[in-house]
Amino acid sequence: EDKVVQSPLSLVVHEGDTVTLNCSYEVTNFRSLLWYKQEKKAPTFLFMLTSSGIEKKSGRLSSILDKKELFSILNITATQTGDSAIYLCAVEARAGGTSYGKLTFGQGTILTVHP
């Protein structure tokens, strides 16, 4: 069974702090790793990573994948109160017996940024 584990489960910081969120995985037929931000209900897409060692950046957010050690990190620098959300890591793997991808999510990291 595919498994995705995120840590920490929750994190409380102050504005301006830098945070690192972790995601480790055990899947068969790995295809990609995705990060989502969930503020109210619908998760919104942040990054998709397929290759090791190549950093993806978007503003103050960045992420990198290590396919040898089977983990990814999401960094947020100079955090703002608007960064408060649940950050979800998902791994796409080939669904057994098919050529289609299947997304498995971790339990999420709840980030709270205080002013």
Place this chain on the structure above:
Amino acid sequence: EAGVAQSPRYKIIEKRQSVAFWCNPISGHATLYWYQQILGQGPKLLIQFQNNGVVDDSQLPKDRFSAERLKGVDSTLKIQPAKLEDSAVYLCASSPTGNEAFFGQGTRLTVV
């Protein structure tokens, strides 16, 4: 581009009643997912469709949950009869390629 549409947004039912959720994916997206997200947890895949065929339903409690995707477009998820532990947000997502999924706003179900 219109997003994934779900209805209703909220539903409160008594245990043992039945309930149905509807999802309209983004036009042209062949892959459709239903996820269950219990408070404090990550989304759990219930069922995945590719067009109107089921790719994965290994975590769908088939004694009470059912889903269909007629004509490979809209989908419905039904629970009959509902239990207290079914209280959750039910998220529908669609994808054109099977990796980057776009989510609807979800339906928050409360079973009392």
